[in-house]
Amino acid sequence: MQPVVPLVVPQLRTITVGGALAGVGIEASAFRHGLVHETVASFDVLTGNGRLLHCTPEGEHRALFFGFPNSYGTLGYALRVQVRTQPARAFVALEHRRYRSATDCLEAIARSCEAPDSDYLDGVAFAPDDLVLTRGHFTDAAPWTSDYGGEQVYHRSLRERERDFLTTHDYLWRWDTDWFWCSRHFGAQHPLVRRLLGRERLNSATWQRWMRWNSRWGLTRAWQRLWGRHPESVIQDVDIPLPRAAEFLDFLKREVGIWPVWLCPIRAAPATPRWTLYALQPGVPHLNFGFWDVILDRQAQPPGWHNRRIEAEVTRLGGRKSLYSECWYTEAEFWALHDRPAYRALKAAYDPGSALGDLYAKCTARGGRG
């Protein structure tokens, strides 16, 4: 029997299909297939008022089908999700192409979105003038395979080799071992530390646990304060219309200074259907920028200072951001970006007693999350 793989598999092993549907899931196949929710055929949902409903694009509950992505569990809980799949092969052959010019790199992305030339496409901006695009092709045979689940670090390989081969399994989880590059905060990219930790601990679940523990006890914050620095956590995941991506890169260079940045192209969304709470500009490919770090300031800034500026720039460029990111929108800003009347209608139909809470309150610092 031909093995298959979901059309879009978010890179981190901890991400569930329900979480990727209720949030917004992405991976290097998004330039062909769109975001995770665009690959969902149907799902069963337990609503806030205790009903178990089957949602499809054409069925009675189609409003919930199209309103569920980006609702983060405030309309109901998905219990069973049916996703579309594609035939898989045993290996993925990788080609890493390095660019010294962001313009050249963005032009290559635009060409690939117009006429997909591989099965997978993502990139990393290590610096404004050091970008790598990686194309992945399914293949039945490989002359060798690399292993980035132990001592070797995947993101380093992007600048060290032009070709590589991974088993399809290892390709899908290539970013999990080091949580992209965030494991560096725990010293875990040193060979000795990797050996001591062992393969079973090198994964996003470990880093996530440690990060939560650190933020609960405020260790890094206290340490930085000791040195007169004011840290602000900047965890951002934003989708920018591709024609404006160069402006966003300039902004990152000028105002943010976090590198590396993960780049993941998303195919142009058709005008219909419209995803109520995550409507990207139709007919325009987008580029996802993922960047996760702490900015250290010498001077104290108002809470959310850097995150607020990023939000304003995303809005200026006509983009969107995932709500798992640090969110500092005011309520008015938030609902100017998310269709409030449609959300209210969905709440009235599926969670009339608001047992599951409100999206703004759940996802934003000002609404209560922070």
Ligand SMILES: Cc1cc2nc3c(=O)[nH]c(=O)nc-3n(C[C@H](O)[C@H](O)[C@H](O)COP(=O)(O)OP(=O)(O)OC[C@H]3O[C@@H](n4cnc5c(N)ncnc54)[C@H](O)[C@@H]3O)c2cc1C
């Ligand atoms: C550091 C970091 C990196 C990330 N990188 C990526 C990435 O590379 N690619 C990507 O696609 N995504 C990425 N994400 C985002 C991730 O896809 C979303 O946050 C997603 O919602 C997480 O799914 P989860 O299963 O882990 O859900 P959880 O984190 O457990 O929950 C997230 C939210 O979704 C709700 N939820 C969870 N399951 C369900 C369900 N079955 N039905 C309804 N609501 C539900 C929860 O109530 C909660 O509000 C990243 C997130 C972080 C924090």
